[in-house]
Amino acid sequence: MARAIELSIENARSGRGGPFAAVVVKDGKIIAEAANCVTSTNDPTAHAEIVAIRQACATLGNFELKDCTIYTSCEPCPMCLGAIYWARPARVYFGGTAADAAKAGFDDSFIYEEITRPQASRKIPMIQMMREQALTAFRVWEEKSDKIGY
Secondary structure, eight states: OHHHHHHHHHHHHHTSSOSOEEEEEETTEEEEEEEOOHHHHTOTTOOHHHHHHHHHHHHHTSSOOTTEEEEEEEOOOHHHHHHHHHHOOSEEEEEEOHHHHHHTTOOOHHHHHHHHSOGGGSSSOOOOOOHHHHHHHHHHHHHOSSOOOO
16 A cells, blocks of 8 residues: 555646556565556546556556455555456455545546436437347357356
């Protein structure tokens, strides 16, 4: 956790991104570390947790972080929380809370609110189309004998 906090402070000072960082540990060793680089890479998905998960998975050669621990300087946002669940680490430790982040100008509470709204009522409307055509990909997947489930 100390390393994640250190990286978050360095990142805030450098201006390369927001004041967030994450570290992934396996067997007591850091296998990945990253700081938020949304603004420096023009990538809205480049949150520290996402970047660290990508690095850790590349290092391990696996899409799961089984038996790994993620240390993050702040409570994960909804996007990062989703990525964490897909990566399946053993546990996550976080420093600051979502409320702390909101006080600093990083308020993601509106995303949680949006998720509960009907799709057509969201600020960015979600409109379903071509469902039958899209279902073809699921049928192909279900019939595939050599698929790698996740």
